[in-house]
Amino acid sequence: MVNAPDADAPLIERVKAGDVKAFEMLVVKYRRRIERLIGRMVRDVDLVPDIAQETFIRAYRAIPQFRGESAFYTWLYRIAVNTAKKQLMELKRDPLVTESARASRDEDEDNGSRVENELTDGETPDAVLASKQIASAVNFAIEALSDDLRQAITLREIDGFSYEEIAELMNCPIGTVRSRIFRAREAIALRLRPLLDTRDGERW
Amino acid sequence: MRPMTRRPFSALALAGAVCAAAPAVWAQASAAAGDGAAQAREVRAWLLRIHEAASHRNFQGTFVVSGGGSVSSARIAHFCEGLNQFERSESLDGQARHVYRHNDVVTTLWPATHVATIEQRTMLVEFPALLQAGDDRIADFYEVRPQGAERIAGHETNVLVVKPRDSSRYGYRLWAEQATGLLLRADVLGERNEVLETSAFSDVAIGVKPQPESVLAPMRRLDGYRVLRPALTPTKLEAEGWAMRQVVPGFRQVSCVKRPMDNPEPSDKQVLQTIYSDGLTYVSVFIEPFDAQRHTRPMLASVGPTQTLMQQQGDWWVTVVGDVPSATLRTFAKGLERLKK
């Protein structure tokens, strides 16, 4: 795969032009990955959403300085890591630590080993079930796709090829690639939408 | 020893110190390493020489500034005759804008709209001489090192790297002409050492014959122009009911004026402008009463190296501008405090 231009470039240009909504779209795109990253660094999972929020605010303020030398996600990743580190250092100084952090620290001292919080916001039994359902709905829907649609979306989402590259690989026009990927997404989304709270997006 | 004279000065201002730095100072660079005081003196000497050249040399050429994705160029000239300084700049692209200066009088012409402004650039608060003996602030906040030689616009130059010691300011790379010290190119460097802006001569003649009339004549020839004379009123921040509680390290207040922003009539919409400097760069803090019609949305704009922050603070609208990282602007804005009467 040749140097793919950053897929986020069009949205980033919009943000630089003063369009805050474009940034919201980027947030929706990256929030899960960023929280997963932060979750690996921070034991107290109650902190994760706050650190994630702080990460995105810092990224927003620093967007003029993002000039595409790296992929946007790489840049965002670094901001997340720095933000998490800063928060952790501040907490060490702050006498008011959260209950869970204190608890896990105490357990540490007892066991002498790292203790992960078992239950998180996203890991209540309901939430675990919901995400399992989503995962299986997506996988089921992918299998049900026609070969063309499945290949197109797999080449895009898993292999990361550009439309142009996919057109070459599948020996079809770029417009067809775009259409196939769209139809694949819509077919999967059809199965997904009943599971998503945000069926009509109004809560956004 | 040159006597203290009334003369314009720049970021590299001086208070009568002689500029003696001969080209030999470049060779001594490595010898001074490790000796902090000597190094600070050397830094001052380099920068003074650059400043002196800009003040006292006669030169003209084409000057190009590129940054923030755009380019602008101008024909500029500078002449010095005794205590008099003359400068002119005529833009070569975009909207024509010609600026002429004779000592402290600056006339700006916009031929397209036939508007001219004449301004008196008197400094009203005593400017702390940033490079005077004993004030090594620049060396406190910047590390200055020579970095070889390069050819710019047909002239041999010495390269100086100016590295900030903290993240509150930008760095620079400077190319100073070897014989005179005249700066032929300056790059502003961002947080990742990326070039935010390049200002350079694409062609320059040094040591030209001074032509003061080429500056004075256009300053007089104003028929058909609507002439505006915006008046700047000196004042003190405290007198206006403000204090700056948290100053970014290295920055000191160098000026405080009231000025009209929207039209030159002094009775209208005055804005308070306070300027801070760390010796190399400046930050302006503008304060005006909040006006919901005009002050619609807070903003953080970034054009090349220049960041601008605009936001509401209480009943006021604060604008902070500077060639510094935006976090520095935020610190200035946060440091403003309205004094209780």
Add this chain to the structure above:
Amino acid sequence: MSFDSKRDAMALERLSALVDGELDGDGAAQACGHWRESGEVRSSWHAYHLIGDVLRSDDLAGDPASDVAFLVALRTRLQDEPVVLAPQPSEHRGAAPEQHDVHVANGVRSRRWSWMAPSAVAAGFVAVAGVVMLTRGPAGPLDAPASRLAEVAPAAQPVTASTLEAEPPALVASGKLIRDVRLDRYLAAHKQFAGSSALGVPSGFLRNATAIESER
């Protein structure tokens, strides 16, 4: 799912292309507009990305309700943030300045020039919150229909005021950068004192400052 109209399907297909970064500036601007207006677009954007995340890794399946809560909370914080602007140069270069008529929402008309040529660094190009309707003259190089009266959202095209006289209203269309003359004035006032541009040159080292040391 059946689409209400062909237009909706087209909008969603463009949205899908934007997910992959395969949409130009105009398309992206339009999509952002739709994001603002259409719940369906918002939920589709969310769904398309969730699909991609899950395809790559099951543990990103996540809890959609928390996605919504997160964005709603962030939106509140973003509203307190100064709008970030880093104007980008126009894609079109060369040739002479062009004149457009700009209608401000309150009916005031003023003339603006737009650069197609490289523009002055000292100029600030700014989008200020507000709405403007931009019409183009019949011979515009950008082939917009002459009668078009809509929010135009191309890649940043700097437009500058040609007059200093009247106080121009702050103008912008969401997505279209129009110069705010007041930003220019702050910049000019700053550079004037800041030792750089007695003559409009931003380099502080080259020029003498405008200030004269007091004789006190």
